[in-house]
Amino acid sequence: MSALQRGRFITLEGGEGAGKTTAMQVVIDWLEQDGRTVVRSREPGGTRAAERIREVLLDPSTGELDPLSELLLMFAARVENLVHVIRPTLAKGQDVVCDRFTDASAAYQGGGRELGPEPIRRLAGLVHPDLAPDLTLLLDVPVAVGLARIRNRTTGPDRIEQAREGFLERVRKAYLAMAEAEPERFCVIDASQPLDKVRADIQRALDRRLR
Numbered sequence: 667m668s669a670l671q672r673g674r675f676i677t678l679e680g681g682e683g684a685g686k687t688t689a690m691q692v693v694i695d696w697l698e699q700d701g702r703t704v705v706r707s708r709e710p711g712g713t714r715a716a717e718r719i720r721e722v723l724l725d726p727s728t729g730e731l732d733p734l735s736e737l738l739l740m741f742a743a744r745v746e747n748l749v750h751v752i753r754p755t756l757a758k759g760q761d762v763v764c765d766r767f768t769d770a771s772a773a774y775q776g777g778g779r780e781l782g783p784e785p786i787r788r789l790a791g792l793v794h795p796d797l798a799p800d801l802t803l804l805l806d807v808p809v810a811v812g813l814a815r816i817r818n819r820t821t822g823p824d825r826i827e828q829a830r831e832g833f834l835e836r837v838r839k840a841y842l843a844m845a846e847a848e849p850e851r852f853c854v855i856d857a858s859q860p861l862d863k864v865r866a867d868i869q870r871a872l873d874r875r876l877r
């Protein structure tokens with residue numbers, strides 16, 4: 667019996683208001699037109715328990731968390747998402763598109779919170795030593811542009827968005843450094859462009875990387 671080929675695992679990354687959630691639909695449409703069955707997820711979150719952990723992480727009423735606690739909670743949510751959503755879906759031969767994954771921990775807790783790359787590397791080695799995204803689209807936008815886009819959201823900034831000055835610049839820098847270090851997995855999209863250009867760039871990246 668030939669083993670079923672595992673589905674493809676695609677992640678969307680980028681800072682606040684870069685357009686990850688908007689890009690999600692572009693990726694799903696492309697995959698479905700290619701005849702694939704697609705499951706979407708997001709991090710932190712993706713299961714009931716992981717969404718509860720998300721609330722703790724993002725609700726401003728949580729108050730300050732030690733960066734290491736924040737990182738461990740992210741990975742606790744990630745285990746739930748991997749065990750209950752990501753791995754079973756890929757094993758069925760279906761594709762998973764996830765709004766943020768471990769690169770976000772490296773950018774936010776490693777870069778933004780200045781834990782550095784090592785704790786994330788070690789936790790990724792523990793939690794998913796055998797699994798990395800097949801493709802990661804990094805939606806890159808200057809911090810001020812992203813913030814301007816989410817300013818008209820009805821809800822206020824979440825707990826992590828409230829971080830002090832310089833935090834989001836470090837997040838962006840960490841993302842770009844990762845993309846430079848792993849060009850075969852990452853594709854950087856200039857998300858400061860108008861939406862139709864961003865959409866076209868994403869489709870072109872998928873044509874090039876996944877066909």
Ligand SMILES: Nc1ncnc2c1ncn2[C@@H]1O[C@H](COP(=O)(O)OP(=O)(O)OP(=O)(O)O)[C@@H](O)[C@H]1O
Pocket residue numbers: 680681682683684685686687688689815816857858859860861862864
């Ligand atoms: N290229 C673009 N040009 C102009 N506006 C955009 C562009 N991409 C997204 N937007 C708008 O910016 C806002 C934020 O986009 P979106 O929610 O997709 O970003 P996000 O990266 O998911 O944000 P968050 O970090 O809050 O999850 C939305 O109102 C969206 O319509």
Ligand SMILES: [Mg+2]
Pocket residue numbers: 686687765
């Ligand atoms: Mg979003």
